[in-house]
Amino acid sequence: MAVARSLRRNTTITYFLAALLLLTFLYFFLVDSTSLPSLPQSRQLLKSKDAASNPLSPPSLPFKKQDPNEVPPPPPVVHYRMNNVTTSSQPIENRESVLILTPLAKFYSQYWDNLLALSYPHDLISLGFIIPKGREGNEATRQLQDRITKTQAPSNKKHRFASITILRQDDEPPTAQSESERHALSHQKVRRAAMSRARNSLLFTTLGPTTSWVLWLDADVIETPPSLIQDLASHDKPIIVPNCMQRYWNKDKGAEDVRPYDFNSWQDSPTALGLAEKMGPDEILLEGYAEMATYRSLMAYMGEPTGDAKKIVDLDGVGGTALLVKAEVHRDGAMFPPFPFYHLIETEGFAKMARRLGWKSFGLPNFYVYHYNE
Template sequence: MQASPAPPPACEATYPSVLVLTPLKNAASHLGRYTALLGRLEWPRECLSLGILESDSTDGSWDRLCEAEPALAQRAARVALVKRDYGFRIPDGVPRWAPEIQQLRRSILARARNQLLFRALREEDWVLWLDVDVVDYPADILSRLLATGFQIVHPHCVREPGGPTFDRNAWCRHANATLEDFRGREAVRLDAVGGTMLLVKADLHRDGLIFPPFPYGVANPRIRPHHPLWGQGEMETEGFGIMALDMGAQCWGLPGLEIRHADE
C-alpha cells in the first residue's frame, strides 16, 4: 500500500471530511476520466481523502494507478493505494452477469470493499463509494447528497439522462421497484443499495456496517423471499442495505439526481 504520510489538515466547519473509496479491476481505460471527474469535484482538497484498491487485473491497471498517484495527490490530502488479489478470473466467454458465477463474484466484490474500507478509513466524517466506471456526475454532487441529511444516500445511476436505472441493486419492495419507478419523487426509502455511488456516514462503518461476503439477513422481512441465484439472504451492496436496516439506519435513493455509468 502506498499512502501519503502526513494527515490531512483540519477542514473548515462548513466542509465535513470525505473519504472517496473505489475498488477496481481491469479499469485502466477508465482511470483518466475518473481522475478528471475528481479534479472538478467541488470540495476542498484538505477535506478530501482517497482510497483505491486494485485486484486481479490483467490490463495493467495497477501500473496505471501508480502513474496516476501524483495527479490524485494534487486533488486529495491523503491518497492510499492498495493492491489485493483474490485469484478470481471470469472464464473467457462468460459475461460478468452470468448466473453461475454470481455468488463467488459478489462475495469477492464484498471482500474487496471491506478490505479497502478497513485499510483506508481514518478520521473522516463520510465515505463516498464511487465506481471507477462512473463517467459523469455533477460537480456539486457531494453538497447535494449531504444536504439531504440522510446517513446513507444513493443517487440515480443511468447510462443516459432520463434513461432506465443502470444500478438495479438499489431497490425496494423485494427488488420489484428501482429508482426509475419513482421519477418525480425527491427521495425514496430503499431496502438495498448499489455501489456505483453511495454516501455513507463513516460512523456507521465504524459501528460494524460492512458489505456481507455471504448471504445475509434471513430474518429480515425485506429481503427477497428466495434469491434466484443463492437462496435466502442478500450479499455485497444489497446485503449492506439489509444490514443497515438491522442496525436501525435507513437507506435512501434520489430518483432525480442522476449520475452516468459507462456503456458496457
C-alpha cells in the same frame, strides 16, 4: 455510655476516607477542561504538511517514506475527540472529511477527470483504491499511478487530494471483466462475494478516526454533478444513493438516449419476502434478472424527466455505484456481507445489515450519475 476506643478509632478512619473520596470527586468534576492538552482536530490532521513519519501512524494521514539510512522516529501517540467529527447537511462549512473508496479492476480516464472536477475541497478528500492482481490489475495500477503523480505534484495545489491509498488484492477477479460476463446471473454469487471482501478490506484499512463521510464510487462511474458530495450530504441521511444511469445510442430513435443501469436500489415487495422465506440458508435473492422475478419497486424506474432532484424515497436495498455513507454507520459495524445475510449479499446485504443496526437507507430517483458504456 462510653464509646469503646476501637469504635472511636474506626469512626475517625471512616471520616478521613470519606473526606478523601469527596475531594477526589470534586477534583475530577471541577477541573478546568482548558488545562488539558489540546487534541488534534480533523481539519488539522488532513493537511498534507502533516504527513505521517511512521508507518504505524494514524490511517487518516498519508505516510511519508523515510530515507533507508535514517532512523525513523517512534510511532506517535495521538488522541482523538470523536465528538468533534461531525456529519452534517453543511459538510463544507463544517470542514468534514470525505473518504472516497473505489474497487478498481480497469482504469477509465473519464473516471479520474470526473473525480478532479468534484467541487468539494480536495484537501478534505482522501482516496482509497483496491486493485486485483494479474495483468489487467497491473495495467490499471500503472495508469492510476500515472494520473496520481500528476495530480499530487507540489505545483498542483488546486486538485491535490489530502491522501491516497492503493491496495493490491492477493487474488485475481473470479470472472472475466467484460460487462456482459460480469452481470451474468450464474456469476453473481461468487463475483459479488469477492467484491464484498474487496470492499471490506478497503474500508477497514482506510477508515480513519477523522473521517466524516464515506463515498463509494465505482471505477466505471464517469459522469456526476461536480457538487455530488455536498448535494448528497445536504440531505443529512445515514445512507443515500443517487440513480445510476447509462448513456447509449438508441437505434430506434437514431439518437443518444439514457437507460437505467443500477437495479440494486429498491423497495421490498411481498413477493420477494415470500421467495426468501422458501430459500435455503445459502441461497441469495438477486435483482434485475427475469429468472428471479421479485416485483420489487426499483428506484431505477422511479425517475421523472423533469422531476425534483431533491425528491427522496425510502429504500430497503442500495447499489454501490455511487453511495454516500456516514462514517459512523460503518463504525457501528455495518459492512458488506460476502455471505447470504437474510438472503442478500454485498451492497444489498449492507443495507439490510445497517437497518438491523438502526440505520435507514434513502435514494434520490431524480438525481443522476452515469456509468461507462462498453
